[in-house]
Amino acid sequence: MFFITVLATALLSIAGLVIASPLDTRQTATITPPAQYYLRTKVVNGAHKDTGSNKTNLYVYSYHTGAGLGDAALSSNSSRAWIGYLNGTQQLMTYAGNKVGPWPLSVFDVPYQEWNQVTISVASTPDYNPGFFFNSSGLQYNGSTGGWLACDWWHGVPQLFQVNGYLNNGFGLLKYNAKDRIAFRVEIIKLFVEDDIFLSIFCLLQVFAQRHWTRPSDDLMLRALQTKAHLSSARTTGINITNFAIRQTRAKSSKMDSSLHPLTGLYKPNNLKALYYGPNxxxxxxxxxxxxxxxxxxxxxxxxxxxxxxxxxxxxxxxxxxxxxxxxxxxxxxxxxxxxxxxxxxxxxxxxxxxxxxxxxxxxxxxxxxxxxxxxxxxxxxxxxxxxxxxxxxxxxxxxxxxxxxxxxxxxxxxxxxxxxxxxxDPKFGAYTPPHLFLSTGFRALDHAVEAQYHPTTTWIPCRLVALNAISELFKLLPKYKANPKDEDTITGLFLAAYATLAYFGLNVKGGLGLSHQLGYALGSPYGIPHGITSCLTLGHVAKLKARQSSDNAENVAAILPYIGGKRSGDDVADADAVGDKILGLVEELGLKTTLTEKGVGKDQLDVICARATGGLTPQKENSQQEEETLKAVRGLVEKLW
Structure with a gap:
């Protein structure tokens, strides 16, 4: 069955709410931001039981993927919801009274892909943030849009995406790690914080639960809706909707995913002015x-x-x-x-x-x-x-x-x-660090380098290739340091290897590093376990698990093997397994092997840990098939840590 894409962006004018005059252009005008609100999804064509995953009444929040980095995720738990407001040309989001944020809600334009990732991240800057703004027609986007998608994704929680073109001819399902992910077209509802009333912003509605889109006959994407609404204290009534077509254009972007097939990527250097290394x-x-x-x-x-x-x-x-x-x-x-x-x-x-x-x-x-x-x-x-x-x-x-x-x-x-x-x-400073701590943080650095190999936006040059050599250096120098923790050349070499694991991610990489890091966040601060030790617990097992998620991941993990003393067999899954075994072996060689039991974490925390690592998935929830697969895999991994 085919669904046509309908509806586009709209602004509802509300009786009793005072908003500044509409903008005619983004460049020359400013507005007074409207009241603060939550953003919530609504699937307009009813419940969708075919996937077992409800995409209605989910609140938009920032899913933490790294320091200050977040993807726009969706949760039924209203306590997770971030508060939104418009500030001139940007949709800003904040949490807990500005303790976190405000951060822009941004859409990444991704070439070779029919859909874009949406983030809520302080790293967002105007060069890749299409933005949101007012004009005489209402709430608008800078650049074309094909609507909002709600889709279960790699964090194990629903995420927000934007269509950047025509999803047809086999592009009906979003793909990640060679697996199909069913997405739903949704509208975004504003729930005003101050007034406790609902305001609908119809942002390209329409459910997507099938494998294809039907292209509009005039070959144009529907864009915006003008709408007027009259609100009571509890409900929205009297909505009029008109639509008009616009040309399909795309905002200029300096963000993109990287790929080995075809070999594609973007590297943006960081702001380092100088790096000094050596004694004194x-x-x-x-x-x-x-x-x-x-x-x-x-x-x-x-x-x-x-x-x-x-x-x-x-x-x-x-x-x-x-x-x-x-x-x-x-x-x-x-x-x-x-x-x-x-x-x-x-x-x-x-x-x-x-x-x-x-x-x-x-x-x-x-x-x-x-x-x-x-x-x-x-x-x-x-x-x-x-x-x-x-x-x-x-x-x-x-x-x-x-x-x-x-x-x-x-x-x-x-x-x-x-x-x-x-x-x-300076190795004279590093020499004062207790050897056990220095070794375990070296394993954290190894975690960075390994997870760089299968991150979707790390580039082949310089990031992955440099990280592969860093992995080789860490496997060589960590045992050498354990034997002689006062050797200054070894300490300096380890500093440089650690630098190479992460520095060449650059400013282009978006999203969290990977499952080992997510598990590290779930285990680290909540239970007082240093992140170096969490990496010792998780990394080897994650490498094995990633190899079974997709052929691409297996290939990327298997590529590590020659850098740590192994030989490729031609079987990527088997080679990736060997990488996981070598990582676990290095943990033992360095004397860093431990268990959650030794760290005082009871098995009754299994569901809590998995929920933190997967964005809230638990066996008690009604999960989609994809969510169940994710939860089962993560639970099986975490159970090995006791």
Whole structure:
């Protein structure tokens, strides 16, 4: 059966709500944002029992995929809903009273694909955000649209997508990892926060539950609907809808997925100005990295480095009172938001501070990024970020920052300008890190490199190829470090290998790294397990599981084998299994093998862990077939961790 694509974008005018005059152009006019609202889906042609997956009355929220990165996901749980409002030309979304966000809702234009990914991410910038804006016809998009799709996707939860062309001739099902995913055309409903009334924005409705679209006979995509509505306190009435056709155009985008077949991709470099590595680079070059002769730097670190090593005192003495504005040394594991708030307030009160120096592992580095982001939000200025890592977590290699909310759930921010401008890999600093911690963070770096191989937007050059060589170096140097943890060349080599696992993701990569990282978030901050250890628990098993999800994943994981001392057999699944076995073997060789039982996590937490890792899937819910497959696979993996 064929369904034609109908309906497009509309703005409902509401009696009693005051909105500024409509915009005539995006470039020259501004508006007063309307009231805040939730966004919720509605499938207009009734329930769809063919998949067992309900796509009606799902709230839009940002599914955390990395520090400050999020995909637009859908949940029946209203407590997850993010609040939306229009700010000039952007649809912004925020959560929990602006504790997270506001972040733009963005649509990625993806060549070679008939549908686009929708994100709610602080990393979104105008160069790839089509945006939302007002004109005399109502709510509009910049560029063509074929409507909204709600589809179960790789996170294991429904996600929001946008059609960018004609889905026909076999393109009826969205595909991921060679599996068909049934998508539904939905409308988006506004539920106003202040008035508790419903306002429908008919954004290209129409259910899609079959394998094909019918192309409109005039070969034009239907775009926008003008509509008027009269609202009572509880319901919407009197809706008039008219539609008009527009030319099919596409907003210019600098985002795209990468592919090996055909060989396609996009790499956007980060904002790093210089990377120093080797003994004494901090002593020899730190002051030259300060932006001015009168710069004031604030140090962010943890209590262990400040009280149990001479490192922080060494930096303070290098800076002298001329450049040292203060030190905050209470950053704890997983960067709890309470300490982050405290440090931010100190920095905000001193207008002379123009530089943040983070010293330590992922928590101080991520905290420094979050502080620079918050200071810019408050004062409109970006602080220079210099980092001196002491672990191999590679937090210095991303433009995002993760921190832990008061409920134990990890969230974050991201922006190109929080990427450290200067990195100092000094083995004399790394030598103070306890060997067990240094080794486990090296395994976290290995996790980055392995999951880069099957991430949909990592490029072959430089990301995947460099990461393959990083995997080889980590397999070689981690055992060497275990044998002699004071060897400075080995420490420096490991720093550089860790850098290579993540730095070349660039600013193009969107979405989370993969299942091993998602499981790490589910296990890490909620149970107090360091992320290096979560990677030791999960990575080998995830590599085996990914190989059974699709032939592409099997090929990508199997490609690692020659870099870790194996030989390809021609059977990708078998070779990927061998990669998983070698990863698990390295865990044992390094003395890092552990279990959830040893970490104090009871088996009664199985459903909780799986729900966190899959975006809320549980056996108690009515799941679609795809969701059941995802949940079964993840449960089987997690059960092996006890």
């Amino acid at each position: 680079v901090v002593k020899d070059h730190l002051l030259s990295a300060l932006p001015t002769e009168t710069s004031k730097a604030f140090i962010i670190t943890g209590s262990s480095l400040a009280t149990k090593t001479p490192l922080i005192k060494t930096i303070e003495e290098l800076l002298t009172s001329k450049h040292h504005a203060g030190t905050f040394s209470n950053i704890k594991q997983h960067a709890p938001v309470a300490q982050l708030d405290e440090a931010t307030e100190i920095v905000k009160k001193d207008d002379t501070i123009d530089t943040i120096i983070s010293v330590g592992g992922g928590s101080p580095i991520d905290s420094a990024k979050a502080i620079t982001y918050r200071v810019n939000e408050a004062a409109g200025k970006w602080l220079l970020h210099i980092t001196i890592p002491t672990t191999l977590s590679a937090a210095e290699c991303t433009a995002g920052a993760g921190f832990t909310q008061s409920d134990g759930v990890k969230t974050g921010i991201a922006h190109p300008n929080v990427y450290p401008q200067y990195i100092f890999y």
